[in-house]
Amino acid sequence: MKNKGRATIVDTTLRDGEQAAGVAFSRGERSHIAHILAAAGVEELEALVPAMGKEDEEGFTLLLDENPGIRLIAWNRMRRSDADASLRAGARFVHLSVPASDLMLRKKLGWEMPRAISETEYLVAYCRDRGAEVIVGAEDASRSERSFLVDLLGAAADAGAFRVRYADTLGVQDPFAVHEAVGYLIERIGAQVEYHAHNDLGLATANALAAVRAGAAVSVTVGGLGERAGNAALEQVAAALSLQDERETGIDLTRMTELCEVVSSASGRPIAPDRPLVGSAAFAHESGIHVDGLLKDAALYEFVRPECVGRERSIVPGRHSGRSALRHCASALGRTLNPEALDLLLFRVRERWSTGSPSDPWRAFASLLEEEPARAPE
The missing domain is CATH 3.20.20.70 (Aldolase class I)
Structure with a gap:
């Protein structure tokens, strides 16, 4: 340096x-x-x-x-x-x-x-x-x-x-x-x-x-x-x-x-979630393209490492999540998904989020994981 x-x-x-x-x-x-x-x-x-x-x-x-x-x-x-x-x-x-x-x-x-x-x-x-x-x-x-x-x-x-x-x-x-x-x-x-x-x-x-x-x-x-x-x-x-x-x-x-x-x-001044470096969402990722890259190498989508400023990275399930992100989120909850189950989960997540963001994304995601398996529409 x-x-x-x-x-x-x-x-x-x-x-x-x-x-x-x-x-x-x-x-x-x-x-x-x-x-x-x-x-x-x-x-x-x-x-x-x-x-x-x-x-x-x-x-x-x-x-x-x-x-x-x-x-x-x-x-x-x-x-x-x-x-x-x-x-x-x-x-x-x-x-x-x-x-x-x-x-x-x-x-x-x-x-x-x-x-x-x-x-x-x-x-x-x-x-x-x-x-x-x-x-x-x-x-x-x-x-x-x-x-x-x-x-x-x-x-x-x-x-x-x-x-x-x-x-x-x-x-x-x-x-x-x-x-x-x-x-x-x-x-x-x-x-x-x-x-x-x-x-x-x-x-x-x-x-x-x-x-x-x-x-x-x-x-x-x-x-x-x-x-x-x-x-x-x-x-x-x-x-x-x-x-x-x-x-x-x-x-x-x-x-x-x-x-x-x-x-x-x-x-008495709350920290905005998207406040640079210190906000709760400053190192939160949902977008499928970003998460896929992040899981391969964090440097692809993070210039500042979260631990450098006392924060942690979070990958959040949501409408923009791709298969890599959902596989990661399912793994965080102790679930391993085969390709067919992952395709079904992707369909269900996008269907659930199409009506708006749930107040608790992780709870909504966990409930989808527990649903009976079925095939996604062609």
Whole structure:
């Protein structure tokens, strides 16, 4: 395998993920999620907003105490009071977020561009003077004026920020635009660049991969959990970087299904059956042509091995099943069929499924196996 360099992945499930509408993790749930993320090899977690109040401030301190080996990042607005709350909570890494588009600066804060730069310079230096490492996030960077973005993030780097975040806050870009924009920043900013994707157009994972190829770190959430349509999904980004892009990530992909199930339960957001990699149907096969090939060599119809991400392959009986599939399914139930019985079973399956899919395919299939033998119509 050609080594393209280790990718830096920052998980923000416990901050941006929890900002999804209707989601609120308990302290115990946060601790459990952080523990599994750490066990899966995630080295950086952005968690909570200590400025929200005592619960978040104490919650951040608890996560720090429980995870001494992880880089835990506290998120803040570009306000001294926010930074003070994070510093009181013991944060050694603080993320300072500032709007980067003229629209957000004017409408949200009533600031002109020069003030955004001066506030950033001041607060980065303030946090650095108090021993914290600083990341500056440019909110709505994808809709900002490029010259201003370079000035803003360049000033952050000059003031001591070790990383700057390019946030596609509304998910408006495509992978080509992301690759170009991130590459442009990397050439001009004296700090590591991180890309933060949103999935409003369904492009978050692809955009995150484009950013990594341009040389950036990326932030993700488990299952893509996040505001509106969510963020780039940890499991998809890590798997694509490892299996497709041949990059080291440090992430144990075999923990991804477990991790997604834990976050799904805590968030109350069910995992769609066809969710890539971790959905219950992600490695389910019915089509006769596919199953016949799969039984000969799984690589014919599976690029990702199910066990690689903590799942198992399933072959499901149904209307599109062929003889190989039905023989396999019958064998799974302890039955061996001769060619004539197999032909009859194929007829019966297609007849039964012609009225619609049964709620329990395996139960319906088992009942057909138990029927008295008879010849299929010519």
